[in-house]
Amino acid sequence: MDNKMSTNGILVYIEIDHDQIATVSLELISKARDLADELGVEVSAIMISDGENKDNAAPFSYGCDHLYRITDTRLKFYETLPYTNLTAQLIRRIEPQIVLFGATPIGRDLAPRVASSLKTGLTADCTDLQIQDHEDRAKKKLYKNILFQIRPAFGGNIIATIISPDHRPQMATVREGVMKLGRANPKRKGQLIELPSELSESDFHNQFIDRLVGRRRINLNGADIIVAGGAGVGGKKQFKLVHELAETLGGMVGASRAAVDNGYIDAEHQVGQTGTTVRPKLYIACGISGCVQHQAGMDQSGKIIAINTDPDAPIFNIAHYGIVGDLNQVIPMMIKSYKAKE
């Protein structure tokens, strides 16, 4: 197995979101490319859909070598059993040493079931993936070039490194926005492999009675500037100030979990371990104390400005600029001086 492992590649599950390849899938192909180059192996991807998505070249331009496409008009909407069967089937066939999924609602439904059917390990919500050697002293065995899967655990209070030394494939899910999207090279070519779906009617169990698509989610991932409010904002009314500053600076509005729990703003604005992971150029934290769960979702921001009345708030540990003061006074001053300079 060891011998074979060294040449087996990396497989990325491509998720289709409204006839388009989900951003997280391209981020994973970018990361898989880096890992594959380190291992000297190839990157494959599996795409299951009804064939309405047209951007088949994108996976190649981000580093995919082989794209396995399974098209079936009955695969318009994600359904656990047919998608699981097709994915597990391909994994058994091409025997990748690593398989990556986006930690989206669908990825988190699919990946565990696939891992269970393959009797292999799965690490959820990884924030980093590395290729390293692992020495098992008890067994006196050296595992060369295995996948170190790094993730927060225990509500974000610890960072754990997880390995699956004796099982293949090594599987992980990764949240959107955690891995950097590589630079697309439209000239890069790969091999498209069409696979028959071979599904029968009995493979489908769910009847879709109704399907409501909400308005486009606020895409905090792409924002260069995020102005976020926390419990310290104090109320829905005061939260208007956060919106105003974001609008003035051309940024988007984020929030801590406490602000969402208090009903100041919708959950789709939530930044942090249970919300969105962001890395804007500028992050302005208003009335956010900055517990580890929140920091885990924004500490990669280019510049962090923290406004808080409590000088001991943990957010000041990671802020580049700390303003100890009342945001009700500070924010209007910021708006005023920005407008004056513009």
Added chain:
Amino acid sequence: MSINLIVLVKQVPDTKNITAKAMKDDGTVNRAALPAIFNPEDLNALELALDIKDRYNGNVTVITMGPPRAANILRETLFRGADRCILVTDRAFAGADTLATSYTLAQAIKKIGNYDLILCGRQAIDGDTAQIGPQVAEKIGVNQITYVHKIHEIRNDRVLLSRNLGRIMEKIETGLPLLITVPASANQPRSYGAKLMMRFKRARTRLEVEAENDKDNLPAIAAACESLANRGLLIETWSAADLDADPVDIGLRGSPTKVKKVQSVVFAATETRKVDPTETGIRQLMAELIEERTFG
């Protein structure tokens, strides 16, 4: 029609309120120093099951895998209206990852045998993996639907439900048996029923009976257990042997994933520049940021 419901629950350390005291010097978490609570979303799964029980004359069996003290959350399910509780406990289960845990729970479900709907919380707050539901479904070979926030109707082995995929809401009709996972948004878990609490406060596992008696006095223990069982107050305890579990599939041995290393989260302290909350201070800061083209 009577619907057989199984709810999978977990006792977890309260990770929301971790203090410095709960961290060991080597950076690992001292679980013993944290209060053990009912995993919040498992309460939502239980509530949904109890709601179905109320509507359709069902019966609710609750299973937990954990150390003996996990019996506490089983009693809580009895106080809320569960009909039967099973504590799956054995030293051989220690160190289980999600694959080994789901195998063990699946063995317990197979032993119960008769089920229409299995419910789990979306995820547990200690690991946040959301893997147990789908993996148990795979192990027992039933369909799964995750993030179910409403059961509209159950009729003739068919169920009509709604699930929440974030931006997308789906209304799906599918067949039973089925496993669903339930998010916090599904409902508001009920509190204890006063009568149920009076009735079940003396419910015990055999291990608890042993602890409350002289552990060498086997006849006394047997008599106490029998008396509890006769009154419906004995919480069943199943071991690895009871589950006919393959030793290679449980505990540390049955777990493909290993924890290589843990470290407590210490964010690298950044050098923070203090800015005065005055007109002058803010004006200077904004001027600098504009100068550096931070705003684009």
